[in-house]
Amino acid sequence: METIVLKFGGSSVADNIKLNIVANKIIDFYHKKNKVIVVVSAQGKTTDNLIKEAKELSYQPDKREMDMLLSTGEQVSVSKLAILLNRLGYKAISLTGWQAGIYTSEENEEAKIEYINTERIQKELAENKIVIIAGFQGISDKKDITTLGRGGSDTTAVAIAAAMKADHCYIFSDVDGVYSTDPNKITDAKKIEELSYTEMLDLSNEGAKVLHNRCVEIAEKYNVLIETGSTFNNNIGTKINNKLEESTVKSIVKNDNLFLITLKQDNYNANMLNKLYITLMENDIIPMHLVNNSISSFYVSFTIKASDLGKFQELLEKELALFSSAFTNISRISLVGYGIVNNKDIMKNTLQILNMNSIQIHSIELEECKLSIMTKEKVNDKVLEQLHHELIQ
């Protein structure tokens, strides 16, 4: 008898109609005589709303208490789903993270799953129940509730699939799979049938929101076959496994939500870079793609998320006032696919298209499965379309 894990995201369970669709999807799988474990996120905007409510009480809420608060979101959605499945005539039981035996590290808001005691899950499955587990949460050895960080429900699903040696782990969301580029921007976008873990990781790192990073890492480590799909249709999605692929571009992603920052200061001091880093990190701004050009003067460039720009400008006026600064909204274009590093045509064609469009390049990173190009300005979607047309078979 096969054991399968089905994971549904927050927008898939946002209201009663969607809960019904999810319930019917679960019942379909259950009828195929599988042992069915379901992992669910909090409904719709629940987590965001709870965060908002906490911030009304405290500018910087205690992390342990935030996990206590946020974990109620999934507890509500799993119990509701169990109530609905019971009403539809199916034996279902909901489990919180701690009831499901999901033990994590103690870092609140970003805990890591350390081990899963599957005793309770197995007991309930043996009684032919559909087991519905709250995603995103676990328990520390101190018996405090922890959460895994945003998107952590994916991680829960894959970790449970690994611990239960499940035959399949389906991750359902609003979209039915991973696309060769953003289908909302480029009409030619194609669904990708199969991706290797490495390719998926590269895509996640570049901002593709299909799967949470850590979940792919765990899937790779324990060799869990992930299948993505849409909650709302039965199209075949994308499989993520350890298959090696031919040398080709699978997907192109463009991230426009980046600002390139340049900081200068003539009176060079070896501690300046340290000071910059510490100030940024203390204010929860992560400087990415940092390049330190300094020899005798200080000349550093890096990128930050567009959403951090306001906070960063405040810092420039106060703690970082010693630097003269410049910033521009730029794009980062990433091509992902196994063997890109060895396929010279990919690089050649890409640079040619960018050149034809008079786009200046700020930096290029070439890795095993990924080519990332950061431009000096924002790149429009037409260029993305040309790249897609030329490079995706």
Add this chain to the structure above:
Amino acid sequence: METIVLKFGGSSVADNIKLNIVANKIIDFYHKKNKVIVVVSAQGKTTDNLIKEAKELSYQPDKREMDMLLSTGEQVSVSKLAILLNRLGYKAISLTGWQAGIYTSEENEEAKIEYINTERIQKELAENKIVIIAGFQGISDKKDITTLGRGGSDTTAVAIAAAMKADHCYIFSDVDGVYSTDPNKITDAKKIEELSYTEMLDLSNEGAKVLHNRCVEIAEKYNVLIETGSTFNNNIGTKINNKLEESTVKSIVKNDNLFLITLKQDNYNANMLNKLYITLMENDIIPMHLVNNSISSFYVSFTIKASDLGKFQELLEKELALFSSAFTNISRISLVGYGIVNNKDIMKNTLQILNMNSIQIHSIELEECKLSIMTKEKVNDKVLEQLHHELIQ
């Protein structure tokens, strides 16, 4: 060093302004160098709303899953209160029922507290933290979340006070104490300074909503001194302890939400009463004050809650169609105070006032600390006022 338990009801923590008032009240107690344990209910209408949402999914939601769902209400309020206290500069930690070691029986929706493992509470108190515990909930030996039934947060507070051998257990709500009669109806109503457990139990049984029944039973068993008070002022409330009182009426309660039902059937059959009972109980209607006058014919009267009348009328048309029936909205007036049974003047004066008002009596029950009279019609508040004026010193 004194240990005290403070309990705040749902309307006391309904919004951020009220949470602030509660937080300041807690801080006041904490500054008196007490070890402070706080028990909190779910915010405002949270529990009602969750029940409504569950009923949209299932006419009869599974009880285990309901407890899973409802227990999130208190988890939200305790974490919010902890976040607020932390922000105000006080070390506070929230605990769910299971984290606080509250072990209960397995009956979902009406679990009984069986024992409390106070280890975690003691550890946190030893670190000078204000410990905030989710009321109304616990954990069964099977590690399922249970709830104690409506008003169960009172029970949590008193049980924890008992387990911790606390010096005081304060129960805060919208009203500052127990009154000699309903202050919303009778302007002369006086606050009662002290009540014995038995008197309080009698009052609770007759519908006074100040304290949950089971909480008074536990307080009596473990000799916990309960002090009621208002969240929103500093007036002295009512103390409930084991003090024996002089023979006097402490409080008068009138319940108008009762229907007196009479069922008849000439073809008497010994099983009819069984059938009646089983039908009612299966439909969650509790027949109270049942009198079986049958000798050769079936002639039974009893009362039901006004809120059950619609359901009962349906049963009369279907399963109980064999009976001819009558029903009237009536009142039940209860006088509570130690020694009522031995004070003949109380009974005499009461009957005189009812007689002067031409009120027909359906039944009289006289107990150690209570006199209850059921009338054959609804009694207006003027009569209650006369009784209060005559009987309360």
